Amino acid sequence: MKAQLVKGNKIAIIGPQMTGKTLVHTSVRPLLHPSIWMVFGLVSLLLATTPAVAELLEVADVIARPQHYDRKEVVVMGQVSGIQAITDKQGQPAFQFLLKDNIGTIKVISRREVLDGDQIIVEGTFTRRRQGGRLAVYNEVNAIVIRPLNQFDADLVG
Numbered sequence: 001m002k003a004q005l006v007k008g009n010k011i012a013i014i015g016p017q018m019t020g021k022t023l024v025h026t027s028v029r030p031l032l033h034p035s036i037w038m039v040f041g042l043v044s045l046l047l048a049t050t051p052a053v054a055e056l057l058e059v060a061d062v063i064a065r066p067q068h069y070d071r072k073e074v075v076v077m078g079q080v081s082g083i084q085a086i087t088d089k090q091g092q093p094a095f096q097f098l099l100k101d102n103i104g105t106i107k108v109i110s111r112r113e114v115l116d117g118d119q120i121i122v123e124g125t126f127t128r129r130r131q132g133g134r135l136a137v138y139n140e141v142n143a144i145v146i147r148p149l150n151q152f153d154a155d156l157v158g
Helices: 034-049 059-064
Strands: 003-007 010-014 026-030 072-087 093-100 105-110 119-132 135-148
Touching: 059 072, 059 105, 072 105, 072 135, 105 119
Parallel strands: 105 135
Antiparallel strands: 003 010, 010 026, 072 093, 072 119, 093 105, 119 135
16 A cells, blocks of 8 residues: 655655665655646636626616616615516516615516515616617616515625
Protein backbone atom coordinates (compact mmCIF):
# COMPACT_ATOMS: atom_id res chain seq x y z
CA MET A 1 0.00 0.00 0.00
CA LYS A 2 1.28 3.47 -0.80
CA ALA A 3 1.00 6.43 1.58
CA GLN A 4 0.28 9.92 0.25
CA LEU A 5 1.60 13.11 1.82
CA VAL A 6 -0.01 16.39 0.85
CA LYS A 7 2.48 19.21 0.48
CA GLY A 8 1.20 22.52 -0.88
CA ASN A 9 -0.37 21.82 -4.26
CA LYS A 10 1.46 18.52 -4.78
CA ILE A 11 1.12 14.96 -3.55
CA ALA A 12 4.23 12.93 -2.79
CA ILE A 13 3.68 9.21 -3.33
CA ILE A 14 5.85 7.13 -1.04
CA GLY A 15 6.33 3.43 -1.72
CA PRO A 16 5.86 0.71 0.91
CA GLN A 17 7.80 1.23 4.12
CA MET A 18 11.39 0.15 3.74
CA THR A 19 13.84 -0.89 6.41
CA GLY A 20 17.55 -0.33 6.66
CA LYS A 21 19.38 1.99 4.32
CA THR A 22 17.08 1.46 1.34
CA LEU A 23 16.16 4.64 -0.53
CA VAL A 24 12.55 5.67 -0.58
CA HIS A 25 11.32 6.30 -4.10
CA THR A 26 8.96 9.25 -4.51
CA SER A 27 7.20 10.85 -7.41
CA VAL A 28 5.57 14.24 -7.40
CA ARG A 29 2.36 15.00 -9.25
CA PRO A 30 -0.04 17.96 -9.16
CA LEU A 31 -2.81 17.84 -6.56
CA LEU A 32 -5.45 18.39 -9.24
CA HIS A 33 -5.33 17.93 -12.97
CA PRO A 34 -5.22 21.27 -14.89
CA SER A 35 -8.63 20.55 -16.45
CA ILE A 36 -10.16 20.46 -12.96
CA TRP A 37 -8.80 23.97 -12.36
CA MET A 38 -10.37 25.10 -15.64
CA VAL A 39 -13.75 23.72 -14.51
CA PHE A 40 -13.42 25.57 -11.19
CA GLY A 41 -12.57 28.76 -13.09
CA LEU A 42 -15.56 28.38 -15.41
CA VAL A 43 -17.94 27.76 -12.52
CA SER A 44 -16.55 30.81 -10.70
CA LEU A 45 -17.01 32.93 -13.81
CA LEU A 46 -20.60 31.76 -14.25
CA LEU A 47 -21.40 32.47 -10.62
CA ALA A 48 -19.88 35.94 -10.89
CA THR A 49 -21.98 36.77 -13.97
CA THR A 50 -25.27 35.25 -12.76
CA PRO A 51 -27.78 38.05 -12.28
CA ALA A 52 -28.73 38.75 -8.69
CA VAL A 53 -32.27 38.26 -7.49
CA ALA A 54 -34.23 41.46 -7.95
CA GLU A 55 -34.87 43.40 -4.74
CA LEU A 56 -38.28 44.50 -3.58
CA LEU A 57 -39.04 47.99 -4.91
CA GLU A 58 -41.70 50.55 -4.25
CA VAL A 59 -43.85 51.27 -7.29
CA ALA A 60 -42.93 54.96 -7.04
CA ASP A 61 -39.21 54.08 -7.34
CA VAL A 62 -39.82 52.23 -10.60
CA ILE A 63 -42.02 55.01 -12.04
CA ALA A 64 -39.57 57.74 -10.97
CA ARG A 65 -36.66 56.06 -12.82
CA PRO A 66 -38.22 54.13 -15.71
CA GLN A 67 -35.08 54.31 -17.87
CA HIS A 68 -33.10 52.57 -15.09
CA TYR A 69 -35.52 49.62 -14.76
CA ASP A 70 -36.49 49.35 -18.44
CA ARG A 71 -36.42 45.69 -19.57
CA LYS A 72 -35.12 44.55 -16.17
CA GLU A 73 -36.54 42.19 -13.60
CA VAL A 74 -38.40 43.97 -10.79
CA VAL A 75 -40.28 42.86 -7.69
CA VAL A 76 -43.13 45.09 -6.49
CA MET A 77 -46.02 44.56 -4.13
CA GLY A 78 -49.36 46.20 -3.65
CA GLN A 79 -53.11 45.91 -3.96
CA VAL A 80 -54.89 44.80 -7.14
CA SER A 81 -57.55 47.01 -8.75
CA GLY A 82 -59.11 47.60 -12.18
CA ILE A 83 -58.84 44.01 -13.47
CA GLN A 84 -59.60 43.45 -17.15
CA ALA A 85 -59.60 40.17 -19.07
CA ILE A 86 -57.55 40.55 -22.26
CA THR A 87 -56.05 38.46 -25.05
CA ASP A 88 -52.27 38.64 -25.48
CA LYS A 89 -50.36 38.79 -28.80
CA GLN A 90 -50.37 34.99 -29.06
CA GLY A 91 -54.16 34.88 -28.65
CA GLN A 92 -53.93 33.49 -25.12
CA PRO A 93 -56.16 34.72 -22.27
CA ALA A 94 -54.46 37.11 -19.87
CA PHE A 95 -55.31 39.81 -17.36
CA GLN A 96 -54.27 43.39 -16.96
CA PHE A 97 -54.70 45.28 -13.71
CA LEU A 98 -53.33 48.13 -11.66
CA LEU A 99 -51.04 47.43 -8.73
CA LYS A 100 -51.16 50.15 -6.08
CA ASP A 101 -48.88 50.61 -3.11
CA ASN A 102 -48.95 53.52 -0.64
CA ILE A 103 -47.24 55.87 -3.09
CA GLY A 104 -47.84 54.87 -6.72
CA THR A 105 -49.66 52.74 -9.27
CA ILE A 106 -48.29 50.56 -12.06
CA LYS A 107 -49.93 48.45 -14.77
CA VAL A 108 -49.39 44.66 -14.67
CA ILE A 109 -50.02 42.04 -17.37
CA SER A 110 -50.42 38.48 -16.10
CA ARG A 111 -51.61 35.05 -17.19
CA ARG A 112 -52.61 34.32 -13.60
CA GLU A 113 -56.02 35.50 -12.49
CA VAL A 114 -56.18 37.78 -9.45
CA LEU A 115 -59.07 39.32 -7.57
CA ASP A 116 -59.82 42.96 -6.96
CA GLY A 117 -58.38 43.93 -3.57
CA ASP A 118 -55.80 41.09 -3.42
CA GLN A 119 -52.50 42.02 -1.76
CA ILE A 120 -49.81 40.46 -3.98
CA ILE A 121 -46.13 40.38 -4.85
CA VAL A 122 -45.33 40.62 -8.56
CA GLU A 123 -42.02 39.50 -10.06
CA GLY A 124 -41.64 40.39 -13.70
CA THR A 125 -40.03 42.44 -16.44
CA PHE A 126 -40.63 46.17 -16.41
CA THR A 127 -41.08 48.03 -19.70
CA ARG A 128 -41.18 51.81 -19.68
CA ARG A 129 -42.71 52.08 -23.17
CA ARG A 130 -44.27 49.47 -25.43
CA GLN A 131 -45.91 50.12 -28.75
CA GLY A 132 -49.23 48.27 -29.13
CA GLY A 133 -50.36 49.13 -32.65
CA ARG A 134 -51.29 52.82 -32.65
CA LEU A 135 -51.28 52.88 -28.86
CA ALA A 136 -48.16 53.38 -26.72
CA VAL A 137 -48.23 51.76 -23.28
CA TYR A 138 -46.07 53.21 -20.51
CA ASN A 139 -44.77 51.77 -17.23
CA GLU A 140 -45.90 48.17 -17.41
CA VAL A 141 -44.77 44.98 -15.66
CA ASN A 142 -45.12 41.69 -17.52
CA ALA A 143 -45.61 39.32 -14.56
CA ILE A 144 -43.58 36.12 -14.40
CA VAL A 145 -44.59 35.17 -10.84
CA ILE A 146 -47.48 36.41 -8.73
CA ARG A 147 -47.73 35.42 -5.08
CA PRO A 148 -50.11 36.40 -2.30
CA LEU A 149 -48.52 38.83 0.15
CA ASN A 150 -48.73 36.21 2.91
CA GLN A 151 -46.11 34.18 0.95
CA PHE A 152 -43.60 37.03 1.18
CA ASP A 153 -39.97 35.86 1.08
CA ALA A 154 -37.67 37.94 3.32
CA ASP A 155 -34.79 37.27 0.86
CA LEU A 156 -36.44 39.74 -1.55
CA VAL A 157 -35.76 42.64 0.80
CA GLY A 158 -32.53 44.40 -0.26
